[in-house]
Amino acid sequence: MLNKWTRSLRFPIKPPILTSLSSLIFSKLSVSSASNLAAAATTPIAQISTDPVHAILSGFRDLGFRQFVSGHYFKDLVLMLNQAQMDDVIQSLSVENADFVVDFYHLLRNEFGFQHSRGSRFVVSHVLARKRRFKDLRLVLNQMLQEEGTGSAPLLCKLLFSSFKSWDSSNVVWDMLAFIYSRFGMVHDALFVLVKMKEQNLRPSIQTYNSLLYNLRHTDIIWDVYNDIKDSGAPQSARTSSIIVDGLCGQSRFQDAFFFLRQNDGKEFAPSVVSFNTIISRSCKLGLADVAKSFFCMMLKYGILPDTYSYNILIHGLIVAGSMEEALELTNDMEKQGLQPDMVTYKIIAKGFHLLSLMSGAREIIQKMLTDEKVKPDLVTCTILICGHCQMGNIEEALRLRRDLLSSGVQLNVILYSVLLSSLCKRGLVDEALQLLYEMEANSLQPDLVTYSILIHGLCKQGKVQQAIQLYKEMCFNRILPNSFAHSSILKGLCEKGMLSEARMYFDSLITSNLKPDVILYNIMIDGYVKHGDIEEAVRLYKKLRDKAITPSVVTFNSLIYGFCKNRKVVEARRLLDTIKLHGLEPSAVTYTTLMNAYCEEGNINKLHELLLEMNLKGIEPTLVTYTVVIKGLCKQRKLEESVWLLEDMHAKGLAPDQITYNTIIQCFCKAKDMRKAFELLDDMLIHNLEPTPATYNVLIDGLCRYGDVKDADCVLVSLQERNINLTKVAYTTMIKAHCVRGDVQRAVKVFHQMVEKGFEVSIKDYSAVINRLCKRCLTNEAKYYLCIMLSDGVTPDQEIFEMMLNAFHRDGHVHSVFELFAVMIKVGLLHD
Template sequence: MWVSAIRSVSGKNLRSKFLSIRRKSTFAAAQLSSSFSDSSSDELTISTPNSIGSDIEDHLHQFDTNRVIEFLKRLKSEPKQAISFFYDVKKRGFRHNVETYVSIIRILCSWGSSRLLQDLLLEVIKSNEEELGFDISDLLEVLLENLEVEVTSSLVTVIDAFVKAYVSLGMFDESIDVLFQTRRRGLMPCIYTCNYLINRLIEQRKLDMAEAIYQQLKRMGLNPDVFSYNLMIKAFCKKGHLEEAVNVFKEMEDAGVNPNEFSYGTLIEGLCSLQKSGVAYEVLKAWRCSAVPFDNIAYDMVVQGFCNENKLSEAETVLLDIENQGLTPGAYFFGALIHAYCKKGNIRKALFFQNEMLLKGVKMNCVIVSSILQCLCSMGYFTEVLSQFKAYKDARVFLDEICYNIAVNALCKSGRVEEALELLEEMRHINMVPDLIHYTTLINGYCLEGKVFDACNAFEEMKAKGIEPDITACNILVGGFARNGCAKEALRFLDYMKDQGLTPDVVTQNKIIKGLCIGGKVREAEMFLNSLEEKHPDNFSAMIHGYCEAGRTREAFGLFSHLYKQRIFLNKKTCMKLLTSLCMDGEVESAFVLVEKFLGSEDDPCIIMHSKLMAALCNSGNLEKARWVFDKWIKRGLIPDAIMYTIMINGYCKSNCMLKAIELLNDMKGRGTTPDVITFTVLLDGCFKTSLKKTHPRRKISLGKEVAKIESRIRSEMSEMQLKPDVVCYTVLIDKSCKLNEIEDAMKLFHEMMDYGLQPDTVTYTALLSGCCRVHDVDRAVTLVDAMTSQGLQPDQVTMSVLEHGILKIKKVQISH
């Protein structure tokens, strides 16, 4: 019944509005017709709306300014019809002047028709003086004189419309000049108009101009409102002037203007953008304690700020704060944390917060999913990518094109291109159209598998579907040709790119150089490099990478040395690649020369390079040179990190120099570098092995006590630092117990690590098997092998050798008895 009643009322209202519109149209037509009739006649001719145009054409020659103004006066109560008439007569040849514009503007002002007025002024501003027949300044002057006398509110409306019209065209100087016209006539500008202008200036990054207007308004005695203050906080934050932003906030409070949620939000957002998220968090807490309504989005801004600054422990503190307030963080909050940990490559933490998010009932979204999948993919965990992708799909989480592309990429890099094709087909079934990125990923997959023909087919299919290949897709295909030994095809494809309007760039050239080297065509790569008219330093970097990939490290080092002498310096990535290859190939002296001679004078030395060199020198037994590199780092005023210290300590441990290792540990703590679990593991292993080598068989009992004392001290330090042993550390401790024939202690450690959720690896099982065999416990050894295989770990050659040797030894003992 209530539905029919609403329909009845709606129908009556509609009919009454329709009749009203018809009456107004008839009245307007009557007025138009009478204005064209003989002035001496008292007869009123009524014209229908359809006849208005013909009447204008019939009497257009009689129109003059006075008649137009007179008619506009008669339509002053109908602004829409007035503006329609204004445009209509202009369209039919009448040329408006200042007087007619003033007349229509008065009508629009009186009715507050700001939108119509702004559109009218936009048209005026866009026209040149020749088209108008007058200058805009003349129109503005007349308007100011007339409206100032009549109604001040109309003057404000005109100024506001002029300012907005100029601003919309990007004519900020003109808009500022118009704004201050009111001041020249003794009137204050409207604060709302000022705010509009300042806001648009800030949006266009004209921050100095915005600040100048704000200061000028204050000098004129105009009191800013809360929106004005908020805008200036925003402007100062964008300029990076933190102190000025805070001062505006204080100024607002001193002026008796109460900050609102936008004031706090703007300041917090600005502080976070200036890498001052800690200060922003303090502002948030002050806001929370104030009477101003609190917006939970402030937490999102602060946690995003901490994540951008890589202060993830502080971000987690905000999470605890939210929970203490009885609130539940949203998807954006968790997404920021998850993305930050993914960016660091800490997938364990990212998945932890994903689980926390789901436990709190917060729904996953495709943005968070893509962060996790991309992190797994970049770490090479392709199986995990596909497992997670399936889990999200089964949980009915919406997966967008980006998520699908990551899964396709994982399949391609796993050598499962056929399954990648099936996934692309699945996309089509759910109305997702594979785009350029998906096809590029597929082409890359084919190239990695060496299926260049299939890559070309995918390339052609993409073009057939109307998707134009870009430079990235072409670079991948030309690189595929090169890395699969198709040198001629790669060069021909360069010509094809040029024909398609795509200019091969340095990346294209480098793809060919590196690809040819990987494909065993080093000579062709050299010839291609030499054929380039203009050689970029990155081209030489590609050649060095290619030499390294082809196992020709000496040629790589020779080219690097030659370039260095010619003052051509290559990037750190290339230096790192070369250093790694030199160290792996045993070219330690060349690696030493690379760091000492070529990279030693850098203002910003790379700690990773120095660490790699130290590790190579230690492995080659050259501790003296390794220590020289270490000490030189300190002489530069730089503090070695935990990795650098651990490498040097490990070198001393392997060389039975335990006193030097312990001294270095003390030096490490003295310089404020915190040892990690790897450092202590190295020391534990070193202490035990050193004692074992120096101990006579008759001192077996004292050995156990000595090692136990050192172990106890190190484990005590680890406990004080709240460092828990990892798999490697437990394996060292288990191996020690096994070698001391303390198999029960070893098993206790084994079960302890399992209780802590640590999964033993093949090395751990091998150490335990060795211990069991030493004490002739074959049954336990067989049980361990079964447990190992049940957990998906296959015994390797070393494990099987240990087991066979142990069983054989036991049999010999049994025979002898």
């Protein structure tokens, strides 16, 4: 059967190096005593006329191995040996003293760097095989095959057959040779060795067959090897059937795997838990949880009891398939069968809760582990669960889990605390994060660089720069060298708080220290100057950066371009775009978008389109902000249809427009008095699951009041109130002004009261705007009414309000009202008697 595997194989045949080893006839030295040999050790090498092979063999006989090889005489003799003589020594020693030959072989290789011939290697291999030193045998053949490489089997087999056929333990050497070829993945060589063994009636071991099966498990040749195992009568193992089952499952041939198990039922190598575990594991890895379940049930029908590993792999497969409930049921079944869930089980379930974002059920698992005397939660499981809670935003549950673990005596590590600190800082709970830091230190845990960096960054984001600096000093005191992340956090925090002079002092101290110059620090400082309007200082810092031979990044140029655009120096900003290219850098979408926005503000739409075209040619994908800027430019040109097309193009490219993009177009349609289209865009937002902002409704209400019908605006306001949509004060003041302009004071007063009921603070400015509109509409009585409301609410009118009303009363000839107003002014202290 094996012969047909090799019919199509072609091996490069190398010329044999070693001919048959001749027998060595030992002759006695004329000086054989130990004393004479000791004396010879001092004799110069030029005076030694003895045959070195003869001398070495005699030395081993008379002095023993250790004493002889430790002398200079031995070393001199070894250096005189050629390859053939070395082979003679090893051949002779294999007959005289098997222990000496192995030690001599390794000594020459390891101490003298001698490259042994194939013949010598096989001599030593047979000696080791005879002494059943299989580990050393494997080492010798390993080294040999690593040097010989693939395709060497024909030459080695020829040498073995011609020179070692009658040696004891030859079968073991042949078998080990085939085994190692297989382990090295040289399958064709292994098959060739097996063919030659079969020709000599030598039987390979089941370990060799299994190794070969494993390499061929994904091919049809596996059946030829398996049939040869049966024909040879080699005792099969559970590993044999397991490999075949694994190979079939790897080819998704689960039905064949099942038939194979059935065919072997009742035999010596009948289906075992290992075989079924193999099928279940492979099914789960392929995502076939249902197939895995069916084999699990089949195992029970065969009367084979699943082990903990069986349950664990199926539980894991079910979780990956999203069937968390079934996985938990299987865990309960496991306990009913008398199998205790182990750490792996709990770890799998914990990972499942994390994977499926079902962290609410994790508490029960932890409680089970805490009450189980045999299984205590390890740090990996704890980290998985705490990370899961933190990623789900449930920091409270993560902290509660931490308390449970600490109370149960589980010692947390720095990594777990860092995860908690990061989550707290992201939610702005920096004070709580600092408390955890103190808890770490109380538990004898030394915060590391990551811990400090997280807290420093969190404090800076909250504007608590002084506290961040204190923590920075503590970190340095503890001999933890801060990294660029900590430095940049503090520097950014100072810039964002507007403390530019302090930021510059800190920046200069970093640059003048031994710290490696970092473009990120320069970028933060340049950006700080730009955002606070000091473009000149930003440019000076940029020049310093170049003087220090630090390569600027695209971020550097983006900040400068933004600064120039902010100062309406678009020409200088445009020049920087070319400078970016001179530095071998590629402008980013932010670069182009910043410039495009500046051109849009100037009304230079042609330049905007030029930049957009350049972006497309360079293959730079426009961002959401880029689209919004272009849409704003189109709207300014009253190209509303084009702006809507661009909106549709965004959806087509999978780039979801945000509320700002929609609000920009909606406002333009309102100004164009096309309220129908404006509300269609509102519907489009809702269709795409985009929640309109209060600003969206403000724009629509204002559009209806200005360009549509105020009654429609009233209807929209009532509808939004009924749906409990959050509105801002702007929506109410817009409606009040609109009703005042149209003389509907009653409705204006009603909306005014609604605004007050919603809890919005009504300022003098709000009252002034309403009274001004009423006075202009000659509705002086209504203006007096609002003045009364103002006074009753405890808001004191200012001089401007009184002047507006006095002018209106004089104009309309309401003299009595003028005197009433004087009286009020005297009362509030704005006029004396």
